[in-house]
Amino acid sequence: MNEAYIWLTVAAIALVTAAIRFLPFAVFNGGRKTPRLIEKLGGTLPYAIMGMLVVYCLKDMRFTAIEGFLPQLISCAVVGILYLWRRNKLLSIVTGTVCYMLLVQLVF
Amino acid sequence: MKRTLKTAFLATLPVMTGYLVLGFGFGIIMRSEGFGIPITFVMSLAIYAGSMQYVAVGLMTGGASLITTVLTTLMVNARHLFYGISMLDRYRDTGKAKPYLIFGLTDETYSLVCGELPDIDTVHTRAYYILVTLFDHFYWVLGSVLGAVLGTLVSFNSEGIDFALTALFVTVFLDQWLNTKKHAPAIIGTITSTACLLIFGSDSFLIPSMLVIALILSLYRSEDKSNE
Numbered sequence: 001m002n003e004a005y006i007w008l009t010v011a012a013i014a015l016v017t018a019a020i021r022f023l024p025f026a027v028f029n030g031g032r033k034t035p036r037l038i039e040k041l042g043g044t045l046p047y048a049i050m051g052m053l054v055v056y057c058l059k060d061m062r063f064t065a066i067e068g069f070l071p072q073l074i075s076c077a078v079v080g081i082l083y084l085w086r087r088n089k090l091l092s093i094v095t096g097t098v099c100y101m102l103l104v105q106l107v108f
Numbered sequence: 109m110k111r112t113l114k115t116a117f118l119a120t121l122p123v124m125t126g127y128l129v130l131g132f133g134f135g136i137i138m139r140s141e142g143f144g145i146p147i148t149f150v151m152s153l154a155i156y157a158g159s160m161q162y163v164a165v166g167l168m169t170g171g172a173s174l175i176t177t178v179l180t181t182l183m184v185n186a187r188h189l190f191y192g193i194s195m196l197d198r199y200r201d202t203g204k205a206k207p208y209l210i211f212g213l214t215d216e217t218y219s220l221v222c223g224e225l226p227d228i229d230t231v232h233t234r235a236y237y238i239l240v241t242l243f244d245h246f247y248w249v250l251g252s253v254l255g256a257v258l259g260t261l262v263s264f265n266s267e268g269i270d271f272a273l274t275a276l277f278v279t280v281f282l283d284q285w286l287n288t289k290k291h292a293p294a295i296i297g298t299i300t301s302t303a304c305l306l307i308f309g310s311d312s313f314l315i316p317s318m319l320v321i322a323l324i325l326s327l328y329r330s331e332d333k334s335n336e
Contacts, residue, residue, distance in 0.1 A: 009174070014155045020188045042195075044290075045325065046223060047290075047297060048325060051281060053277045054277045080282060083279050092278075093272055101269055
């Protein structure tokens with residue numbers, strides 16, 4: 001691998017990533033008003049995306065073996081129940097993560 | 109201002125955990141593949157997209173062509189289009205900081221700025237956005253560089269610590285759920301993604317999910333008034 005190739009690849013990834021992030025603002029941020037459809041999507045997307053991100057994080061669960069899904073399910077339940085009970089994000093996240101680490105390192 | 113700083117810092121603590129660890133992991137991989145600290149630093153600073161940077165290591169060591177690299181980046185990061193669309197209004201009047209806020213709109217930063225903001229008055233909303241973005245960016249770069257520098261020295265068994273990000277998204281999901289009466293979008297997002305995951309597999313379900321979610325939400329109309 002030569003240096004130039006590495007830097008060129010990094011530059012390409014950085015540019016494309018930034019372009020994706022800037023595109024919506026570039027398209028819908030002129031003087032004209034944002035189309036209603038896009039406004040509507042903007043209002044409902046956060047809810048849908050967070051569901052998608054949760055699925056994205058759990059995408060590597062495997063149901064062929066118990067250790068492929070049980071640690072995730074138990075820990076997600078811990079996070080969820082604790083959050084519904086105490087309404088404290090940090091507490092839920094720390095407890096859930098410690099629970100997951102113990103499960104994958106010591107139990108399964 | 110001091111209170112905004114504190115609020116922003118506390119809000120980013122879960123991301124700090126996740127980013128330091130995942131950044132650290134990225135640094136270790138970069139080092140083990142023979143890349144130097146400067147390139148690791150520049151990647152985390154300028155690309156600033158976690159999963160794509162992990163993919164990039166494979167692309168570079170495999171000698172992928174520029175076209176492959178560009179297409180892969182488009183596929184992996186396409187979900188960021190959605191973040192922009194839903195932040196158009198919130199970031200409209202952010203002034204000089206706007207380009208940086210847009211550049212720093214990662215999954216995790218988005219999860220902290222997209223919903224109900226913590227208890228701060230509107231005057232400080234912009235400061236909150238900027239601080240959250242800066243903190244998150246800093247954690248990611250710091251984690252990566254530490255991983256590249258110290259990677260081989262650390263023996264703490266951190267297996268599973270990346271669950272912090274999953275937990276973050278679960279709490280944001282629940283928080284959003286509790287703060288609205290309209291649950292259809294959340295249900296549509298979750299079910300569509302799960303269905304696409306089963307149909308297309310874990311490597312390529314994100315883009316079909318996005319398309320179907322956008323389509324269904326465009327057609328979904330019943331209660332779109334109370335949301336603005």
